[in-house]
Amino acid sequence: MPSGEEILGGEVQRIGGRTAESARIVHRGPRGESIRRISVNSYKEAFTEVMKALASESGPSPDIFAHRLVQGGMEFRSNTIIRDDDFESLELVKGLAPIHNPPVVEIIEECRRAYPEIPQAVVLDTAFHSTIPSYAYTYPIPPDVADQLGIRKYGFHGISHQFVTGETAEYLHIPLEELNVVSCHLGSGGASLCAVVGGKSVDNTMGFSPLQGLVMSTRCGDLDPALILKLIAFSGGNYSQVNDLLNKKSGVLGLSGLSSDIRDVISRATKTDDERAQMTLDVYLWRVRKYLGAYLTVVGCPHAIIFTDTIGESVPYVREAVCRNLDFFGVKLDEWKNRNISHYPADISAKDSRVRIIVVKTNEELAIAKNAYERFVSQGRRLSESEKGECLDEQVDCLNS
Amino acid sequence: MSRLIVLIPEGYFIDYFVYSFTPDAEESERDSSKTGETCRVEWTGKIRFRGAGLTSEELRKLISKYSPVAITVRLLYGGEEFKKTQVYDGDVLEKLKxxxxxxPLHIPPAVRLLRTLERIVPTPExxxxxxxxxxxxLPLSERTYAIGGDLPDYYGEGLGDVRRFGYHGIFHGAxxxxxxxxxxxxxxxxxxxxxxxxEVAGICDGKPVTVSSGSTPLEGLPGNTTCGEIDPGIIMLxxxxxxxxxxxxxxxLSRxxxxxxxxxxxxxxxxxxxxxxEFERARDLLEYRLLLSCGAAIGVMGGFDTVAFSGRYIEVAVRLAERIVPKxxxxxxxxxLPSLFFMxxxxxxxxxxxxxxSRLKAELAY
Structure with a gap:
């Protein structure tokens, strides 16, 4: 991509009109940041407001719309420029991520209606993980059921893991295709670890859905399947109650009873002798350490461990606790560097650490833009210049790759 | 020479084994200088049976034939109640119930078996x-699940202790x-x-710090017919x-x-x-999952010194070790080079x- 600079940016908050406050649009432009109350009841309307805000600035009009799709299922395995016959597939993947996918599809349809001449790309959180080998993505359940329902590990946070892996390759001057890392995306909401070999994802702690793996803000992460069935039976077959419990009332929130934000828990645990906060913190860190150990073993002497996203970037306490006592793997953190990061990426490993510990600021928007641009160059230009038949071949190539 | 009957209830079967042993403190101590073991048991050859649904009559015959000094019963689950080997009595029965x-699959048949045993006179220990x-x-951080803290309010006290256990403690402990x-x-x-x-356990200074199984044996590694760890979202789907x-x-998921x-x-x-x-795909998956579980244990132990194998499929342990230990x-x-130990x-x-x-210890103390 010619330049990675943000020209304009922003965010529409509280869409839907059911919250206490009205919706608003935060707009970042050359004149700084502005916040304006708006009235929108749907993602479609929110998009219209965004386009109005963009039109108010002088500058080039967009060449492409890029959308993040959290879960592409079997329909979308890699990033792609959307073609007319993809819309049917878009309908199919809506249900795969009931919270995340439907709004995206709504906006894609609105883009097509309002700006039929501008191409659109979907960039998938699952695409980076399409290289996970079958022994890691297969769940050992009857294959007829798995195939029918598309049950396999998809992995998530791929856009971020891919981005920080790329940044780390550049920072360490190691060719991406030779780089082995364990990437820790520790967000304030979701969190996952990714094992990367030769620049490619080989495993991710999230699975079929974003529920598996680490302890998250309100999600339980790993849990005994028999225990879930027991909960369902004890609730009188109330699946939605159990689903709600595991997705929204568990994790850091469920353990601490205090906050869904691990930062609040850390501050309570370190400043008071609140046992429940301490236990929550211990469980959270323990799970990260278990997966870190698992992935350090799978990758085998990686070049680096990467920490990223809100918690990974801004909470030295977590990085220190996670990397403690890992001399076996050649991991040694420099406490001073860890607590005094002035710019990103930052190397916080001790001089004699065989594995570098790198803190990278993730930038999913930029990563989405880069991915969309790449697809646009290899796929989209042909789209406008050539016959549709030729374009189909191209599509098949990229699905197979 | 005394005799011991070992009962292992497994589903609809009860496996029973008769052992003879010499709880002679002096001899055993002498013996231990060579083998490192402080006591020796001998399986008395021909009398190892596997019986389906032992009736009280059969049990009585078994006991009168071998007149054992004790009967041991293996139980799969002891919850928070039973933290060590336990001499059976009336209080224990109530706790078990x-x-x-x-x-629900394991305790009721065990209770029935124990009730039968205690009615046999004279009752061995x-x-x-x-x-x-x-x-x-297990450390709190290992045994605690990250689910809402007020579970009993929602699901009733009957849910019991929601925590991680291991289910092959006798092997790992021995x-x-x-x-x-x-x-x-x-x-x-x-x-x-x-x-x-x-099941993979990480054992530090003789104590387990991590284990692959969960609140039931279903979590963790996949087995012959069990799925192991899966995404909770799959159940909802x-x-x-x-x-x-x-x-x-x-x-x-279990069969x-x-x-x-x-x-x-x-x-x-x-x-x-x-x-x-023939089974390449299954083997790759099993080995990979073993690698992950072991890696997790290495992570929390900060390394490892020995890889040790046990269990009824021990005959394939060498082959498995060749493939996973280098990794x-x-x-x-x-x-x-980690040391290897095959039990x-x-x-x-x-x-x-x-x-x-334990008997020897008691005698030495006496």
């Missing part, structure tokens, strides 16, 4: 061995004991138990798309999954490890040994 809700006992004091008594330098053990549901209830889902689902054949871990081309050692920053003993023999040792 209270665990029935938490382990009855000792209970719990598979979960070794794991009773193995840690043998390694210690043999004087092998091993502070951190990766203990891999090869049973129909395999099965309900939504298939309209299956918890019983149906449980049946699929029709694992290596059987992967190969389409009724296979065991031993078949899959031994098989070359486990490969995670280390410095090249190193061939069967579960019944370990229980017999453990019983004899």
């Amino acid at each position: 209270s665990l029935a809700v938490q382990s 009855i000792m209970l061995f719990f598979e979960t006992a070794f794991f009773a004091n 193995l840690a004991g043998k390694i210690r008594r043999k004087g092998i330098e091993a502070r951190r053990i990766l203990s891999i138990c090869l049973e129909p549901i395999p 099965l309900e939504e798309k298939k309209k299956w209830g918890p019983e149906t889902i449980n049946e699929m 029709r999954s694992g290596l059987t689902a992967l190969t389409g054949k009724n296979v065991t871990i031993a078949d899959v490890v031994r098989g070359d081309r 486990l050692a490969g995670g280390a920053s410095e090249p190193f 061939q003993d069967s579960l019944d023999k370990l229980i017999a040994e453990s019983y004899c040792r």
Whole structure:
């Protein structure tokens, strides 16, 4: 991509009109940041407001719309420029991520209606993980059921893991295709670890859905399947109650009873002798350490461990606790560097650490833009210049790759 | 020479084994200088049976034939109540009954068996061995699940203790004991138990710090017919798309999954490890999951010194070790060779040994 600079940016908050406050649009432009109350009841309307805000600035009009799709299922395995016959597939993947996918599809349809001449790309959180080998993505359940329902590990946070892996390759001057890392995306909401070999994802702690793996803000992460069935039976077959419990009332929130934000828990645990906060913190860190150990073993002497996203970037306490006592793997953190990061990426490993510990600021928007641009160059230009038949071949190539 | 009967209830079967042993303190001590073992049990050859649904009459015959000094009963689950081997009495029975809700498949048949045993006169001493006992004091951070803290409010007290246990504690515990008594330098053990549901435990200074199983044996590694760890979202999907209830889902995950689902054949871990081309896919998956579980244990132990194998499929352990130990050692920053330990003993023999040792200890103390 010619330049990675943000020209304009922003965010529409509280869409839907059911919250206490009205919706608003935060707009970042050359004149700084502005916040304006708006009235929108749907993602479609929110998009219209965004386009109005963009039109108010002088500058080039967009060449492409890029959308993040959290879960592409079997329909979308890699990033792609959307073609007319993809819309049917878009309908199919809506249900795969009931919270995340439907709004995206709504906006894609609105883009097509309002700006039929501008191409659109979907960039998938699952695409980076399409290289996970079958022994890691297969769940050992009857294959007829798995195939029918598309049950396999998809992995998530791929856009971020891919981005920080790329940044780390550049920072360490190691060719991406030779780089082995364990990437820790520790967000304030979701969190996952990714094992990367030769620049490619080989495993991710999230699975079929974003529920598996680490302890998250309100999600339980790993849990005994028999225990879930027991909960369902004890609730009188109330699946939605159990689903709600595991997705929204568990994790850091469920353990601490205090906050869904691990930062609040850390501050309570370190400043008071609140046992429940301490236990929550211990469980959270323990799970990260278990997966870190698992992935350090799978990758085998990686070049680096990467920490990223809100918690990974801004909470030295977590990085220190996670990397403690890992001399076996050649991991040694420099406490001073860890607590005094002035710019990103930052190397916080001790001089004699065989594995570098790198803190990278993730930038999913930029990563989405880069991915969309790449697809646009290899796929989209042909789209406008050539016959549709030729374009189909191209599509098949990229699905197979 | 005294006799001991070891009972292992497994589903609809009760396996029973008769052992003879010499709890002679002097002789055993002399013996221990050579083998590192403080007592010796001998399986009395021909009298090892496997019986389906032992009736009280059969039990009575068995006892009158061998007149054992004690009977040991293996129990799969002891919850938070039973943290060590327990001499059976009326109080214990009451406690066991209270665990029935938490382990409805295992506790009620065991209670019935014990009631039968105690009615036989004269009653030999009855000792209970719990598979979960070794794991009773797992670190809080390992045994705690990250689910809402007020579960009993929603789901009733009957849910019991929602925590992680291990389910092959007798193997792991005996193995840690043998390694210690043999004087092998091993502070951190990766203990891999090869049973129909395999289990990895990380043992630090003789105490377990992590284990692959969960609140039930279903979590963790995949087994002959069990799925192991899966995304919780999958269960919700099965309900939504298939309209299956918890019983149906449980049946699929515990009886029709694992290596059987992967190969389409009724296979065991031993078949899959031994098989070359035929079960490659299943073997790769099993080995990978073992690697992850071991790696997790290495992560929380900060390394490892020994990889130790046990369980009924021990015959394939060498082959498995050849394939996974180099990978486990490969995670280390410095090249190193972990020691390997293979424990061939069967579960019944370990229980017999453990019983004899405790008896010997009591006699020495006396």
